[in-house]
Amino acid sequence: MENPCSRQREKIAFLIAAAFSRDGACIAWPYGRNNQRGGYGKWRPQMAHRAALIIKLGRPLQKGEQAQHTCDNPPCCNGSHLIVGSHADNIRDAFARGLMTCKLPFGEMHHSAKLNESCVRFIREANTAGLNYLFLADMFKVSSVAIGKVCRRATWKKVV
């Protein structure tokens, strides 16, 4: 019968080796993934890539800090591909890479363009995560006053 302690030791050894790797290639977590949450390596007590970053830093992550991949590969645990980022950084990054897309066609946007529901949801989520009105106004090519109204639910009240 498999000893759960030796299995756990093996996983920790894997994380330590990955955290201090100087190899340029991604090191994917081989012990199962969390497919509900973006395909990140599944480990207890926390996600594998996050644990690898903590090992590399030698300190726990502070409130508001997140483990972020520079390689955009969720199961990767290579310490040289992991950096500390804020949730806002993650959203900005994801947006920039087109992973999180708003349905409004950006090419057609101008001052009078109206936002749609998916934009409104994104704006509220991003603002909660720490992106400010000016940044969002620039991103959506609307005024920061309009963004403020969206965030305070003065407009688009029906959108949850």
Ligand SMILES: [Zn+2]
């Ligand atoms: Zn990687």
